[in-house]
Amino acid sequence: MAQEHTSTAGHEEHEDTTTGLNHRKMLMWAFLGSDCMFFGSLIATYLVYQGKSLTGPLPIDVFDIPVTSVSTFVLLMSSMSMVLAYSALTRGNMKGFRIWMVSTAIMGATFIGFQVYEFSSFSTHHIHFECSEVAEKIEHGDYVKAGHDHFFQKECLDSNGLLKADHHVDEEYGLKPQTNLFGTTFFTLTGFHGAHVTLGVVWLLSIFFLSFKKGVITREKNLDVDLAALYWHFVDVVWIVIFTVVYLFGVFEGF
Amino acid sequence: MSTLSLAIPRPVHPSGLWNWLTTIDHKKIGVLYGVTAFIMFLSGGVEATLMRIQLTKPELDIVSAAVYNQLFTMHGTTMIFLAIMPLGAAFFNFVIPLQIGARDVAFPRLNAFSYWTFLAGAIMLKLSWIGGATDAGWFGYAPLTSVDQNPGKGIDFWIISLQVLGVASLAASFNFIVTIINMRAPGMTMMRLPLFTWMTFITAILLILAFPVITVALIELTFDRYFDFNFFNVARGGSVVLWQHLFWVFGHPEVYILILPAMGIVSEVLPVFSKKPLFGYTTVVLAGAIIAVMGWMVWSHHMFTVGLGPVANAVFTITTMLIAVPTGIKVFNWIGTIWGGSIRINTPMAFSLGFIAMFLIGGISGVMHAVSASDAQQQDTYFIPAHIHYVLFGGAIMALTSGIYYWFPKFSGKMFDEKMGMLHFWLMMIGQNVTFFPMHFVGLDGMPRRIYTYAEGMGWDLWNLVATLGVFILIAGFLVFILNMVKSWKSGPDAPGDPWDGRTLEWSIPSPPPEYNFSEIPVVKSLDDWWNTKQGGNGKAVPVSGGSGDEEHDIHLPQPSYWPLVTAIGLFIAAYGVVFNQLVVPWAIAIIGTFIGFVGVYAWSLEPVNDPDEDSAH
Amino acid sequence: MSQEIHSSEGHTGHPTAGLYFKIAMILSVVTAIEVGIFYLTWLGYWIIPVLFVLSAGKFALVAMYYMHLKFDHKLFSYMFVGGFVLATSVIFALIFLFQVWL
Structure with a gap:
């Protein structure tokens, strides 16, 4: 009977399970479904409090859409390089895999850098x-x-x-989490997204370093990369929602 | 692979304490869950007893108002998160792999992690009695939990331990979803799953979707308390109603998380002791699924008196009344199951029948306050505790007790004393009605809940006295139960593999089951496969008490591991570090705990499930 | 589109790097459109549904192709979409209950 299959299973092969699907991959998808509710609750809080701040600054005062567009672009591209890393691995191209892995992690770290810059510039806004x-x-x-x-x-x-x-x-005219409802909900929502990205970077780098040990990550044993990639893309789609709902709607004059 | 593992040797063939600390056998973890949850149930019972003693007569002063607030808050939190949920988890662990014909769960180490994390959260919550426990109600309504109103550590312990318990519940639920989908024996299609497995499956899905919501609500509350955020700070525009919404978006599915496993147990017990298949299997499964969907559409009925406006109140009234329909369908199916059956009344059956009656009363009072106009009269009166205790005590606890008796021979390998069991049943049946039924009267008479005492001459004296007397009948009942369990487990007569003439796969193997459960993975041909096999209906030979077991050495079981325990300890330390974040160096303890947790996770993920060079573990 | 994928599917069952690159380009362009639209003041409140549709499209592209949902077992789609739909419903229900946009 198949147990966890920690490292033996690529998801292409038929598994010795009822559905033929890998246990860990199924758990990952269930987790992502559950994480939707996590971010859903944070976004709901943000939207419920939209326009309810008693004092400024408001999104329109602090947001810098061009800067955030760049960081959004970086995260979207990291998603592409992640999928290319996995694609290279399944074709047995270890060198390509490692290059794309590192670039994904670097782009993730860049996104975090943007976020740190953004948070600090918001809090010292003039x-x-x-x-x-x-x-x-x-x-x-x-x-x-x-x-x-x-x-x-x-x-x-x-x-x-x-x-x-x-x-x-x-x-x-700085925005801190304590300043008003916008600060509270904005920093919490984007902060938790940033925490997810940070964890993802740690995960990707762990896999990258592990891949230098012989036989841990191979063309056949690609499940660990597959799972990390799913997580990474999920974090990306959450940001697609946040960018639209928080940033673009936020600076929309109608609100 | 072995080059990757840390230098620490893995615990192979341990015995004694280390065996229990490192076990990943779902049956042992189930027993651990059950025993821990029962101890927690008793502690919640002590809290309830103290409250009832305080309310025996008007204007008593046995406990102070402050302690009383802590008592009802801890009682609610304990019973829901530390007693009923983990008792359910105990059955999931023990029964599910046996019912679906598997040798273990999909993630044995994650399973161990769930238990140890649950224990960490339970210890943390209960230890908060030292220095003052939480006193804002189990729902923790803002602003009662704000740092201005409630500066003590009690609320912090409540928040953080609930987060820890959430991690445990989520991990367990992911595990059971994958186990039920992916570990079924050949031929065990979804529509051949035993009902208990089905209800567990639905419960687990509800749980992974509901718990993130309370996680977010608690995070927001934590940030408000620790970092002066504004989520529930009215002075800066925050809304205390948002807490109520988030809490009940979680809280109402949570109610079904508590009751669906109970319904599953009853749906197992009734067919066995009626010698009939479950009436309308498909309908019962569908009714469970509909409850799971509709459970998300009713949460604001907990908030009818908040002032959401007539539209919201009307909508939630309608959805709440509608959700009674699938529940009613189940009751009809249970009655249909026993109708015309050759009924054997013994302890598990008696408890299941008692469940139907008690749950029905609770359900009917529930429909009463589904009407928002009616609820305006009943909100915050004793009518609501009367309702919830009929549903959760008369419902969930009765069914779980039925399950304990039903599967006792399977997990202990011994038979319990039937006479004592029936005595327990009658004491519990009488005791709960004497305790909880009068609450309907005083509730409709206007007695508010969560008050530590009441004035003389309100007309509530008699029924409060009666209710308190009922508690002592319940205590007597549980003393009989404990005595029965301890005595039977130690020196009861040996149980056969199939003492009840059961219908599902767990009865096809010896009692207690061997570590590998099934010497040969069964091939399932029909619903109630074991029953049909015994009737000769499946064209299969009846295995002689689970096969000869001589192919043991071919069965590779997952091996014990230290890392789930280490990770859970890390989480425990981190949780304490968050509560006492100013101790010594700010946040140092939390960081150390997180670090230990990370070490545990890394070592865990680098450790193979089975060392290839090791033979199987027995 | 779907033909293209069929032709590019090797025995691994996944699209080629070229398709992944094309999708990345689409994602970038849509993001640029989103930011651009924001300066079209004559759109007024129509900007909300337009942005919704555009970002939903991006979401779907990443989920279907990068996360392989289009090629994988349906069960995974059910798990993810189930959580997503429920989360969206709760968000809208709360927006309605708080009468944010009314």
Whole structure:
């Protein structure tokens, strides 16, 4: 009777199980289904609190869509290199496998780097503008970011409610998890995604180093890589959702 | 392969304590689960008894209001997470591989890890009595759990131990899903699975989908408490209702996680002692599946009085009333099963019949507060504890007890004392009705739940006294039970392989089963295969008490391992490190625990299931 | 598309590196479109369904091809899609209950 088959089973071969499917691969898929609920609950929390923050900064104040687009692109490409690593392994191309594995891990680490940069820049966010600019926008009925409006009301008007024409505003407007509901839900959701990516990088690197031991990772014994790849792609699709729901919807003026 | 394993030799052929600590035999793990869960059940019972004594008469002062709050919170948490769920897990472990014709579960070491992690969580929760346990209710409603309202460590212990228990439950459920799909004997199609296996399967699916939600809710609460996040902080716009939603999105499927295994046990016991196949097997399976789906659509009925608005209340009223339908179908099928059967009333059968009656009462009071208007009257009164105890004590505990008696000969190899068993049944039957039925009266009369005492002259004195007396009948019943179990296990008469004239595969092997379960993996030809084989219906010879067993040396069983235990210990240390995160160096203990856990996981994944150079382990 | 895969399937049952690369290109382009759409103010609230469809497409591509769900046993799809559908339903139910967008 088949037990765990820790290292003997590639998923192509027929397994000695009821369905012919590998135990560990089935567990991985069940885990991913379960992890959907984990991220689902975090996203639900984020969305339920969307627009409910009592103070700024709001997504539109801090998000930098071009930067996040780049990090999103990096993560998407890491998914491609992951699938190419697995593909190379199943063709017996160990060198290609290792190269793609390392590049996947590097791209994952790069994504984490972006996230660290993003978190720190959000927490030290500054707001600066000329009072006259914002006054003009308000006059034209254009959209004014909540943070700008906040400091405009606070600093650009004198005691008679008249505009201080030459005044320049430069204020710290950082977002920390404690600042408001947006900070709380944003950092928790993206932080847990980042934790998943970090764990994935550790996993990929472990497999990469193990692959130098003879006979551990081979063309036939590719299950460990297969499972890590599934996990990695899952983390990628979660980010596809987060990027749209949190970042793009977040800066959408309608919210 | 062996070059990869760490230098520590693996525990081959251990004995005594090391045998139990490193075992990955599903039967031993099942026994460990069962014994631990029963001890936890008793501790929850002590908590309940103290509460009932406090409420015997108006204005008593045996325990303080603060202690009373801890008592009802710990009682609820203990009974749900440390007693009923792991008692279910005990049966999953022991029975499922036997019922599907397998030699072990799909992931034997993960199974051991589940048990040790469960034990870690249980110890952690119960030890929180030292220094003040959690007192915010088993549902832990915000803001009762906020650090301003509740600065003590009790809530922290509650949060973190629930997370640890969640890890244990999730690991076990993944394991059983894979086991049931992938370890079935040849010919054991899904629609030939014994009902208990089916209900376990559904339970496990519910669990892996429901537990992540409470995990997130608890993480959010942890961050609020430790790092001043705003999830449930009303001053910064947070909503305490969100906690209730997340909790009950988990909590309602959880109710079915508690009751479905019980329904599975009853669906095993009734056919055997009625000498009839289960009436409407397919319907019962489908009803279970429908319950699992609909269980996700009813959670807000726990929140009718929050003020969700008429639309939400109406929708959840309708879905809640609808979910009574598949449950009702099951009851009809059980009655259909015993109808016209040649019924043998003995202890397991009596408990299963008792289950139907008690569960029916609980179900009917449940439909009563499914109506949101009616629930507005009943919410937070003693009517609700009356309902939940009919469902979980009269329901789950009765069925689990039935299961203990039913499978006792199989796991102990001994017969229990039938007279004492029936005495236990009657004491329990009378005791629970005397205890819980009066709660309906005082509840409808307006007595609020979770109060540590009440004024004289409210008209609640008599029924509270009666309820407390009922507890002592229950205690007598469980003393008889413990005596029966201990005595029979030590010196009861030897049990034959098939003492009940059973229908499913576990009765085709000796009692207790050999370590390898089946000397030859059975080939299943029909539903109730063992029964049909005995009737000569499957064209198979009846094996003589499980075969000769002389091909033992051909059976490669997974070998014992240290690493599940090491990983669980790492998790345990990390969990304590999170609660006492300022001790010595901030977060140091948590990091050390996590590191130990990682070492365990790495060593575990590098250790082969079977050392190829070792012969089989017996 | 499906023909292409058939022709590229070796005896391993998986598509070739070329197809994986093409999918990566599609993913990148769709992401670029998503970011671009965001500057089209005349779309108004239509941006929400459009972005939903686009990111759902990306999700499906990764799950079907990179995660091999298209080629693997149906059971795996059931497990994953089951969790995904339930999670989505809970999200929408909570959004409705909190009346976020009403």
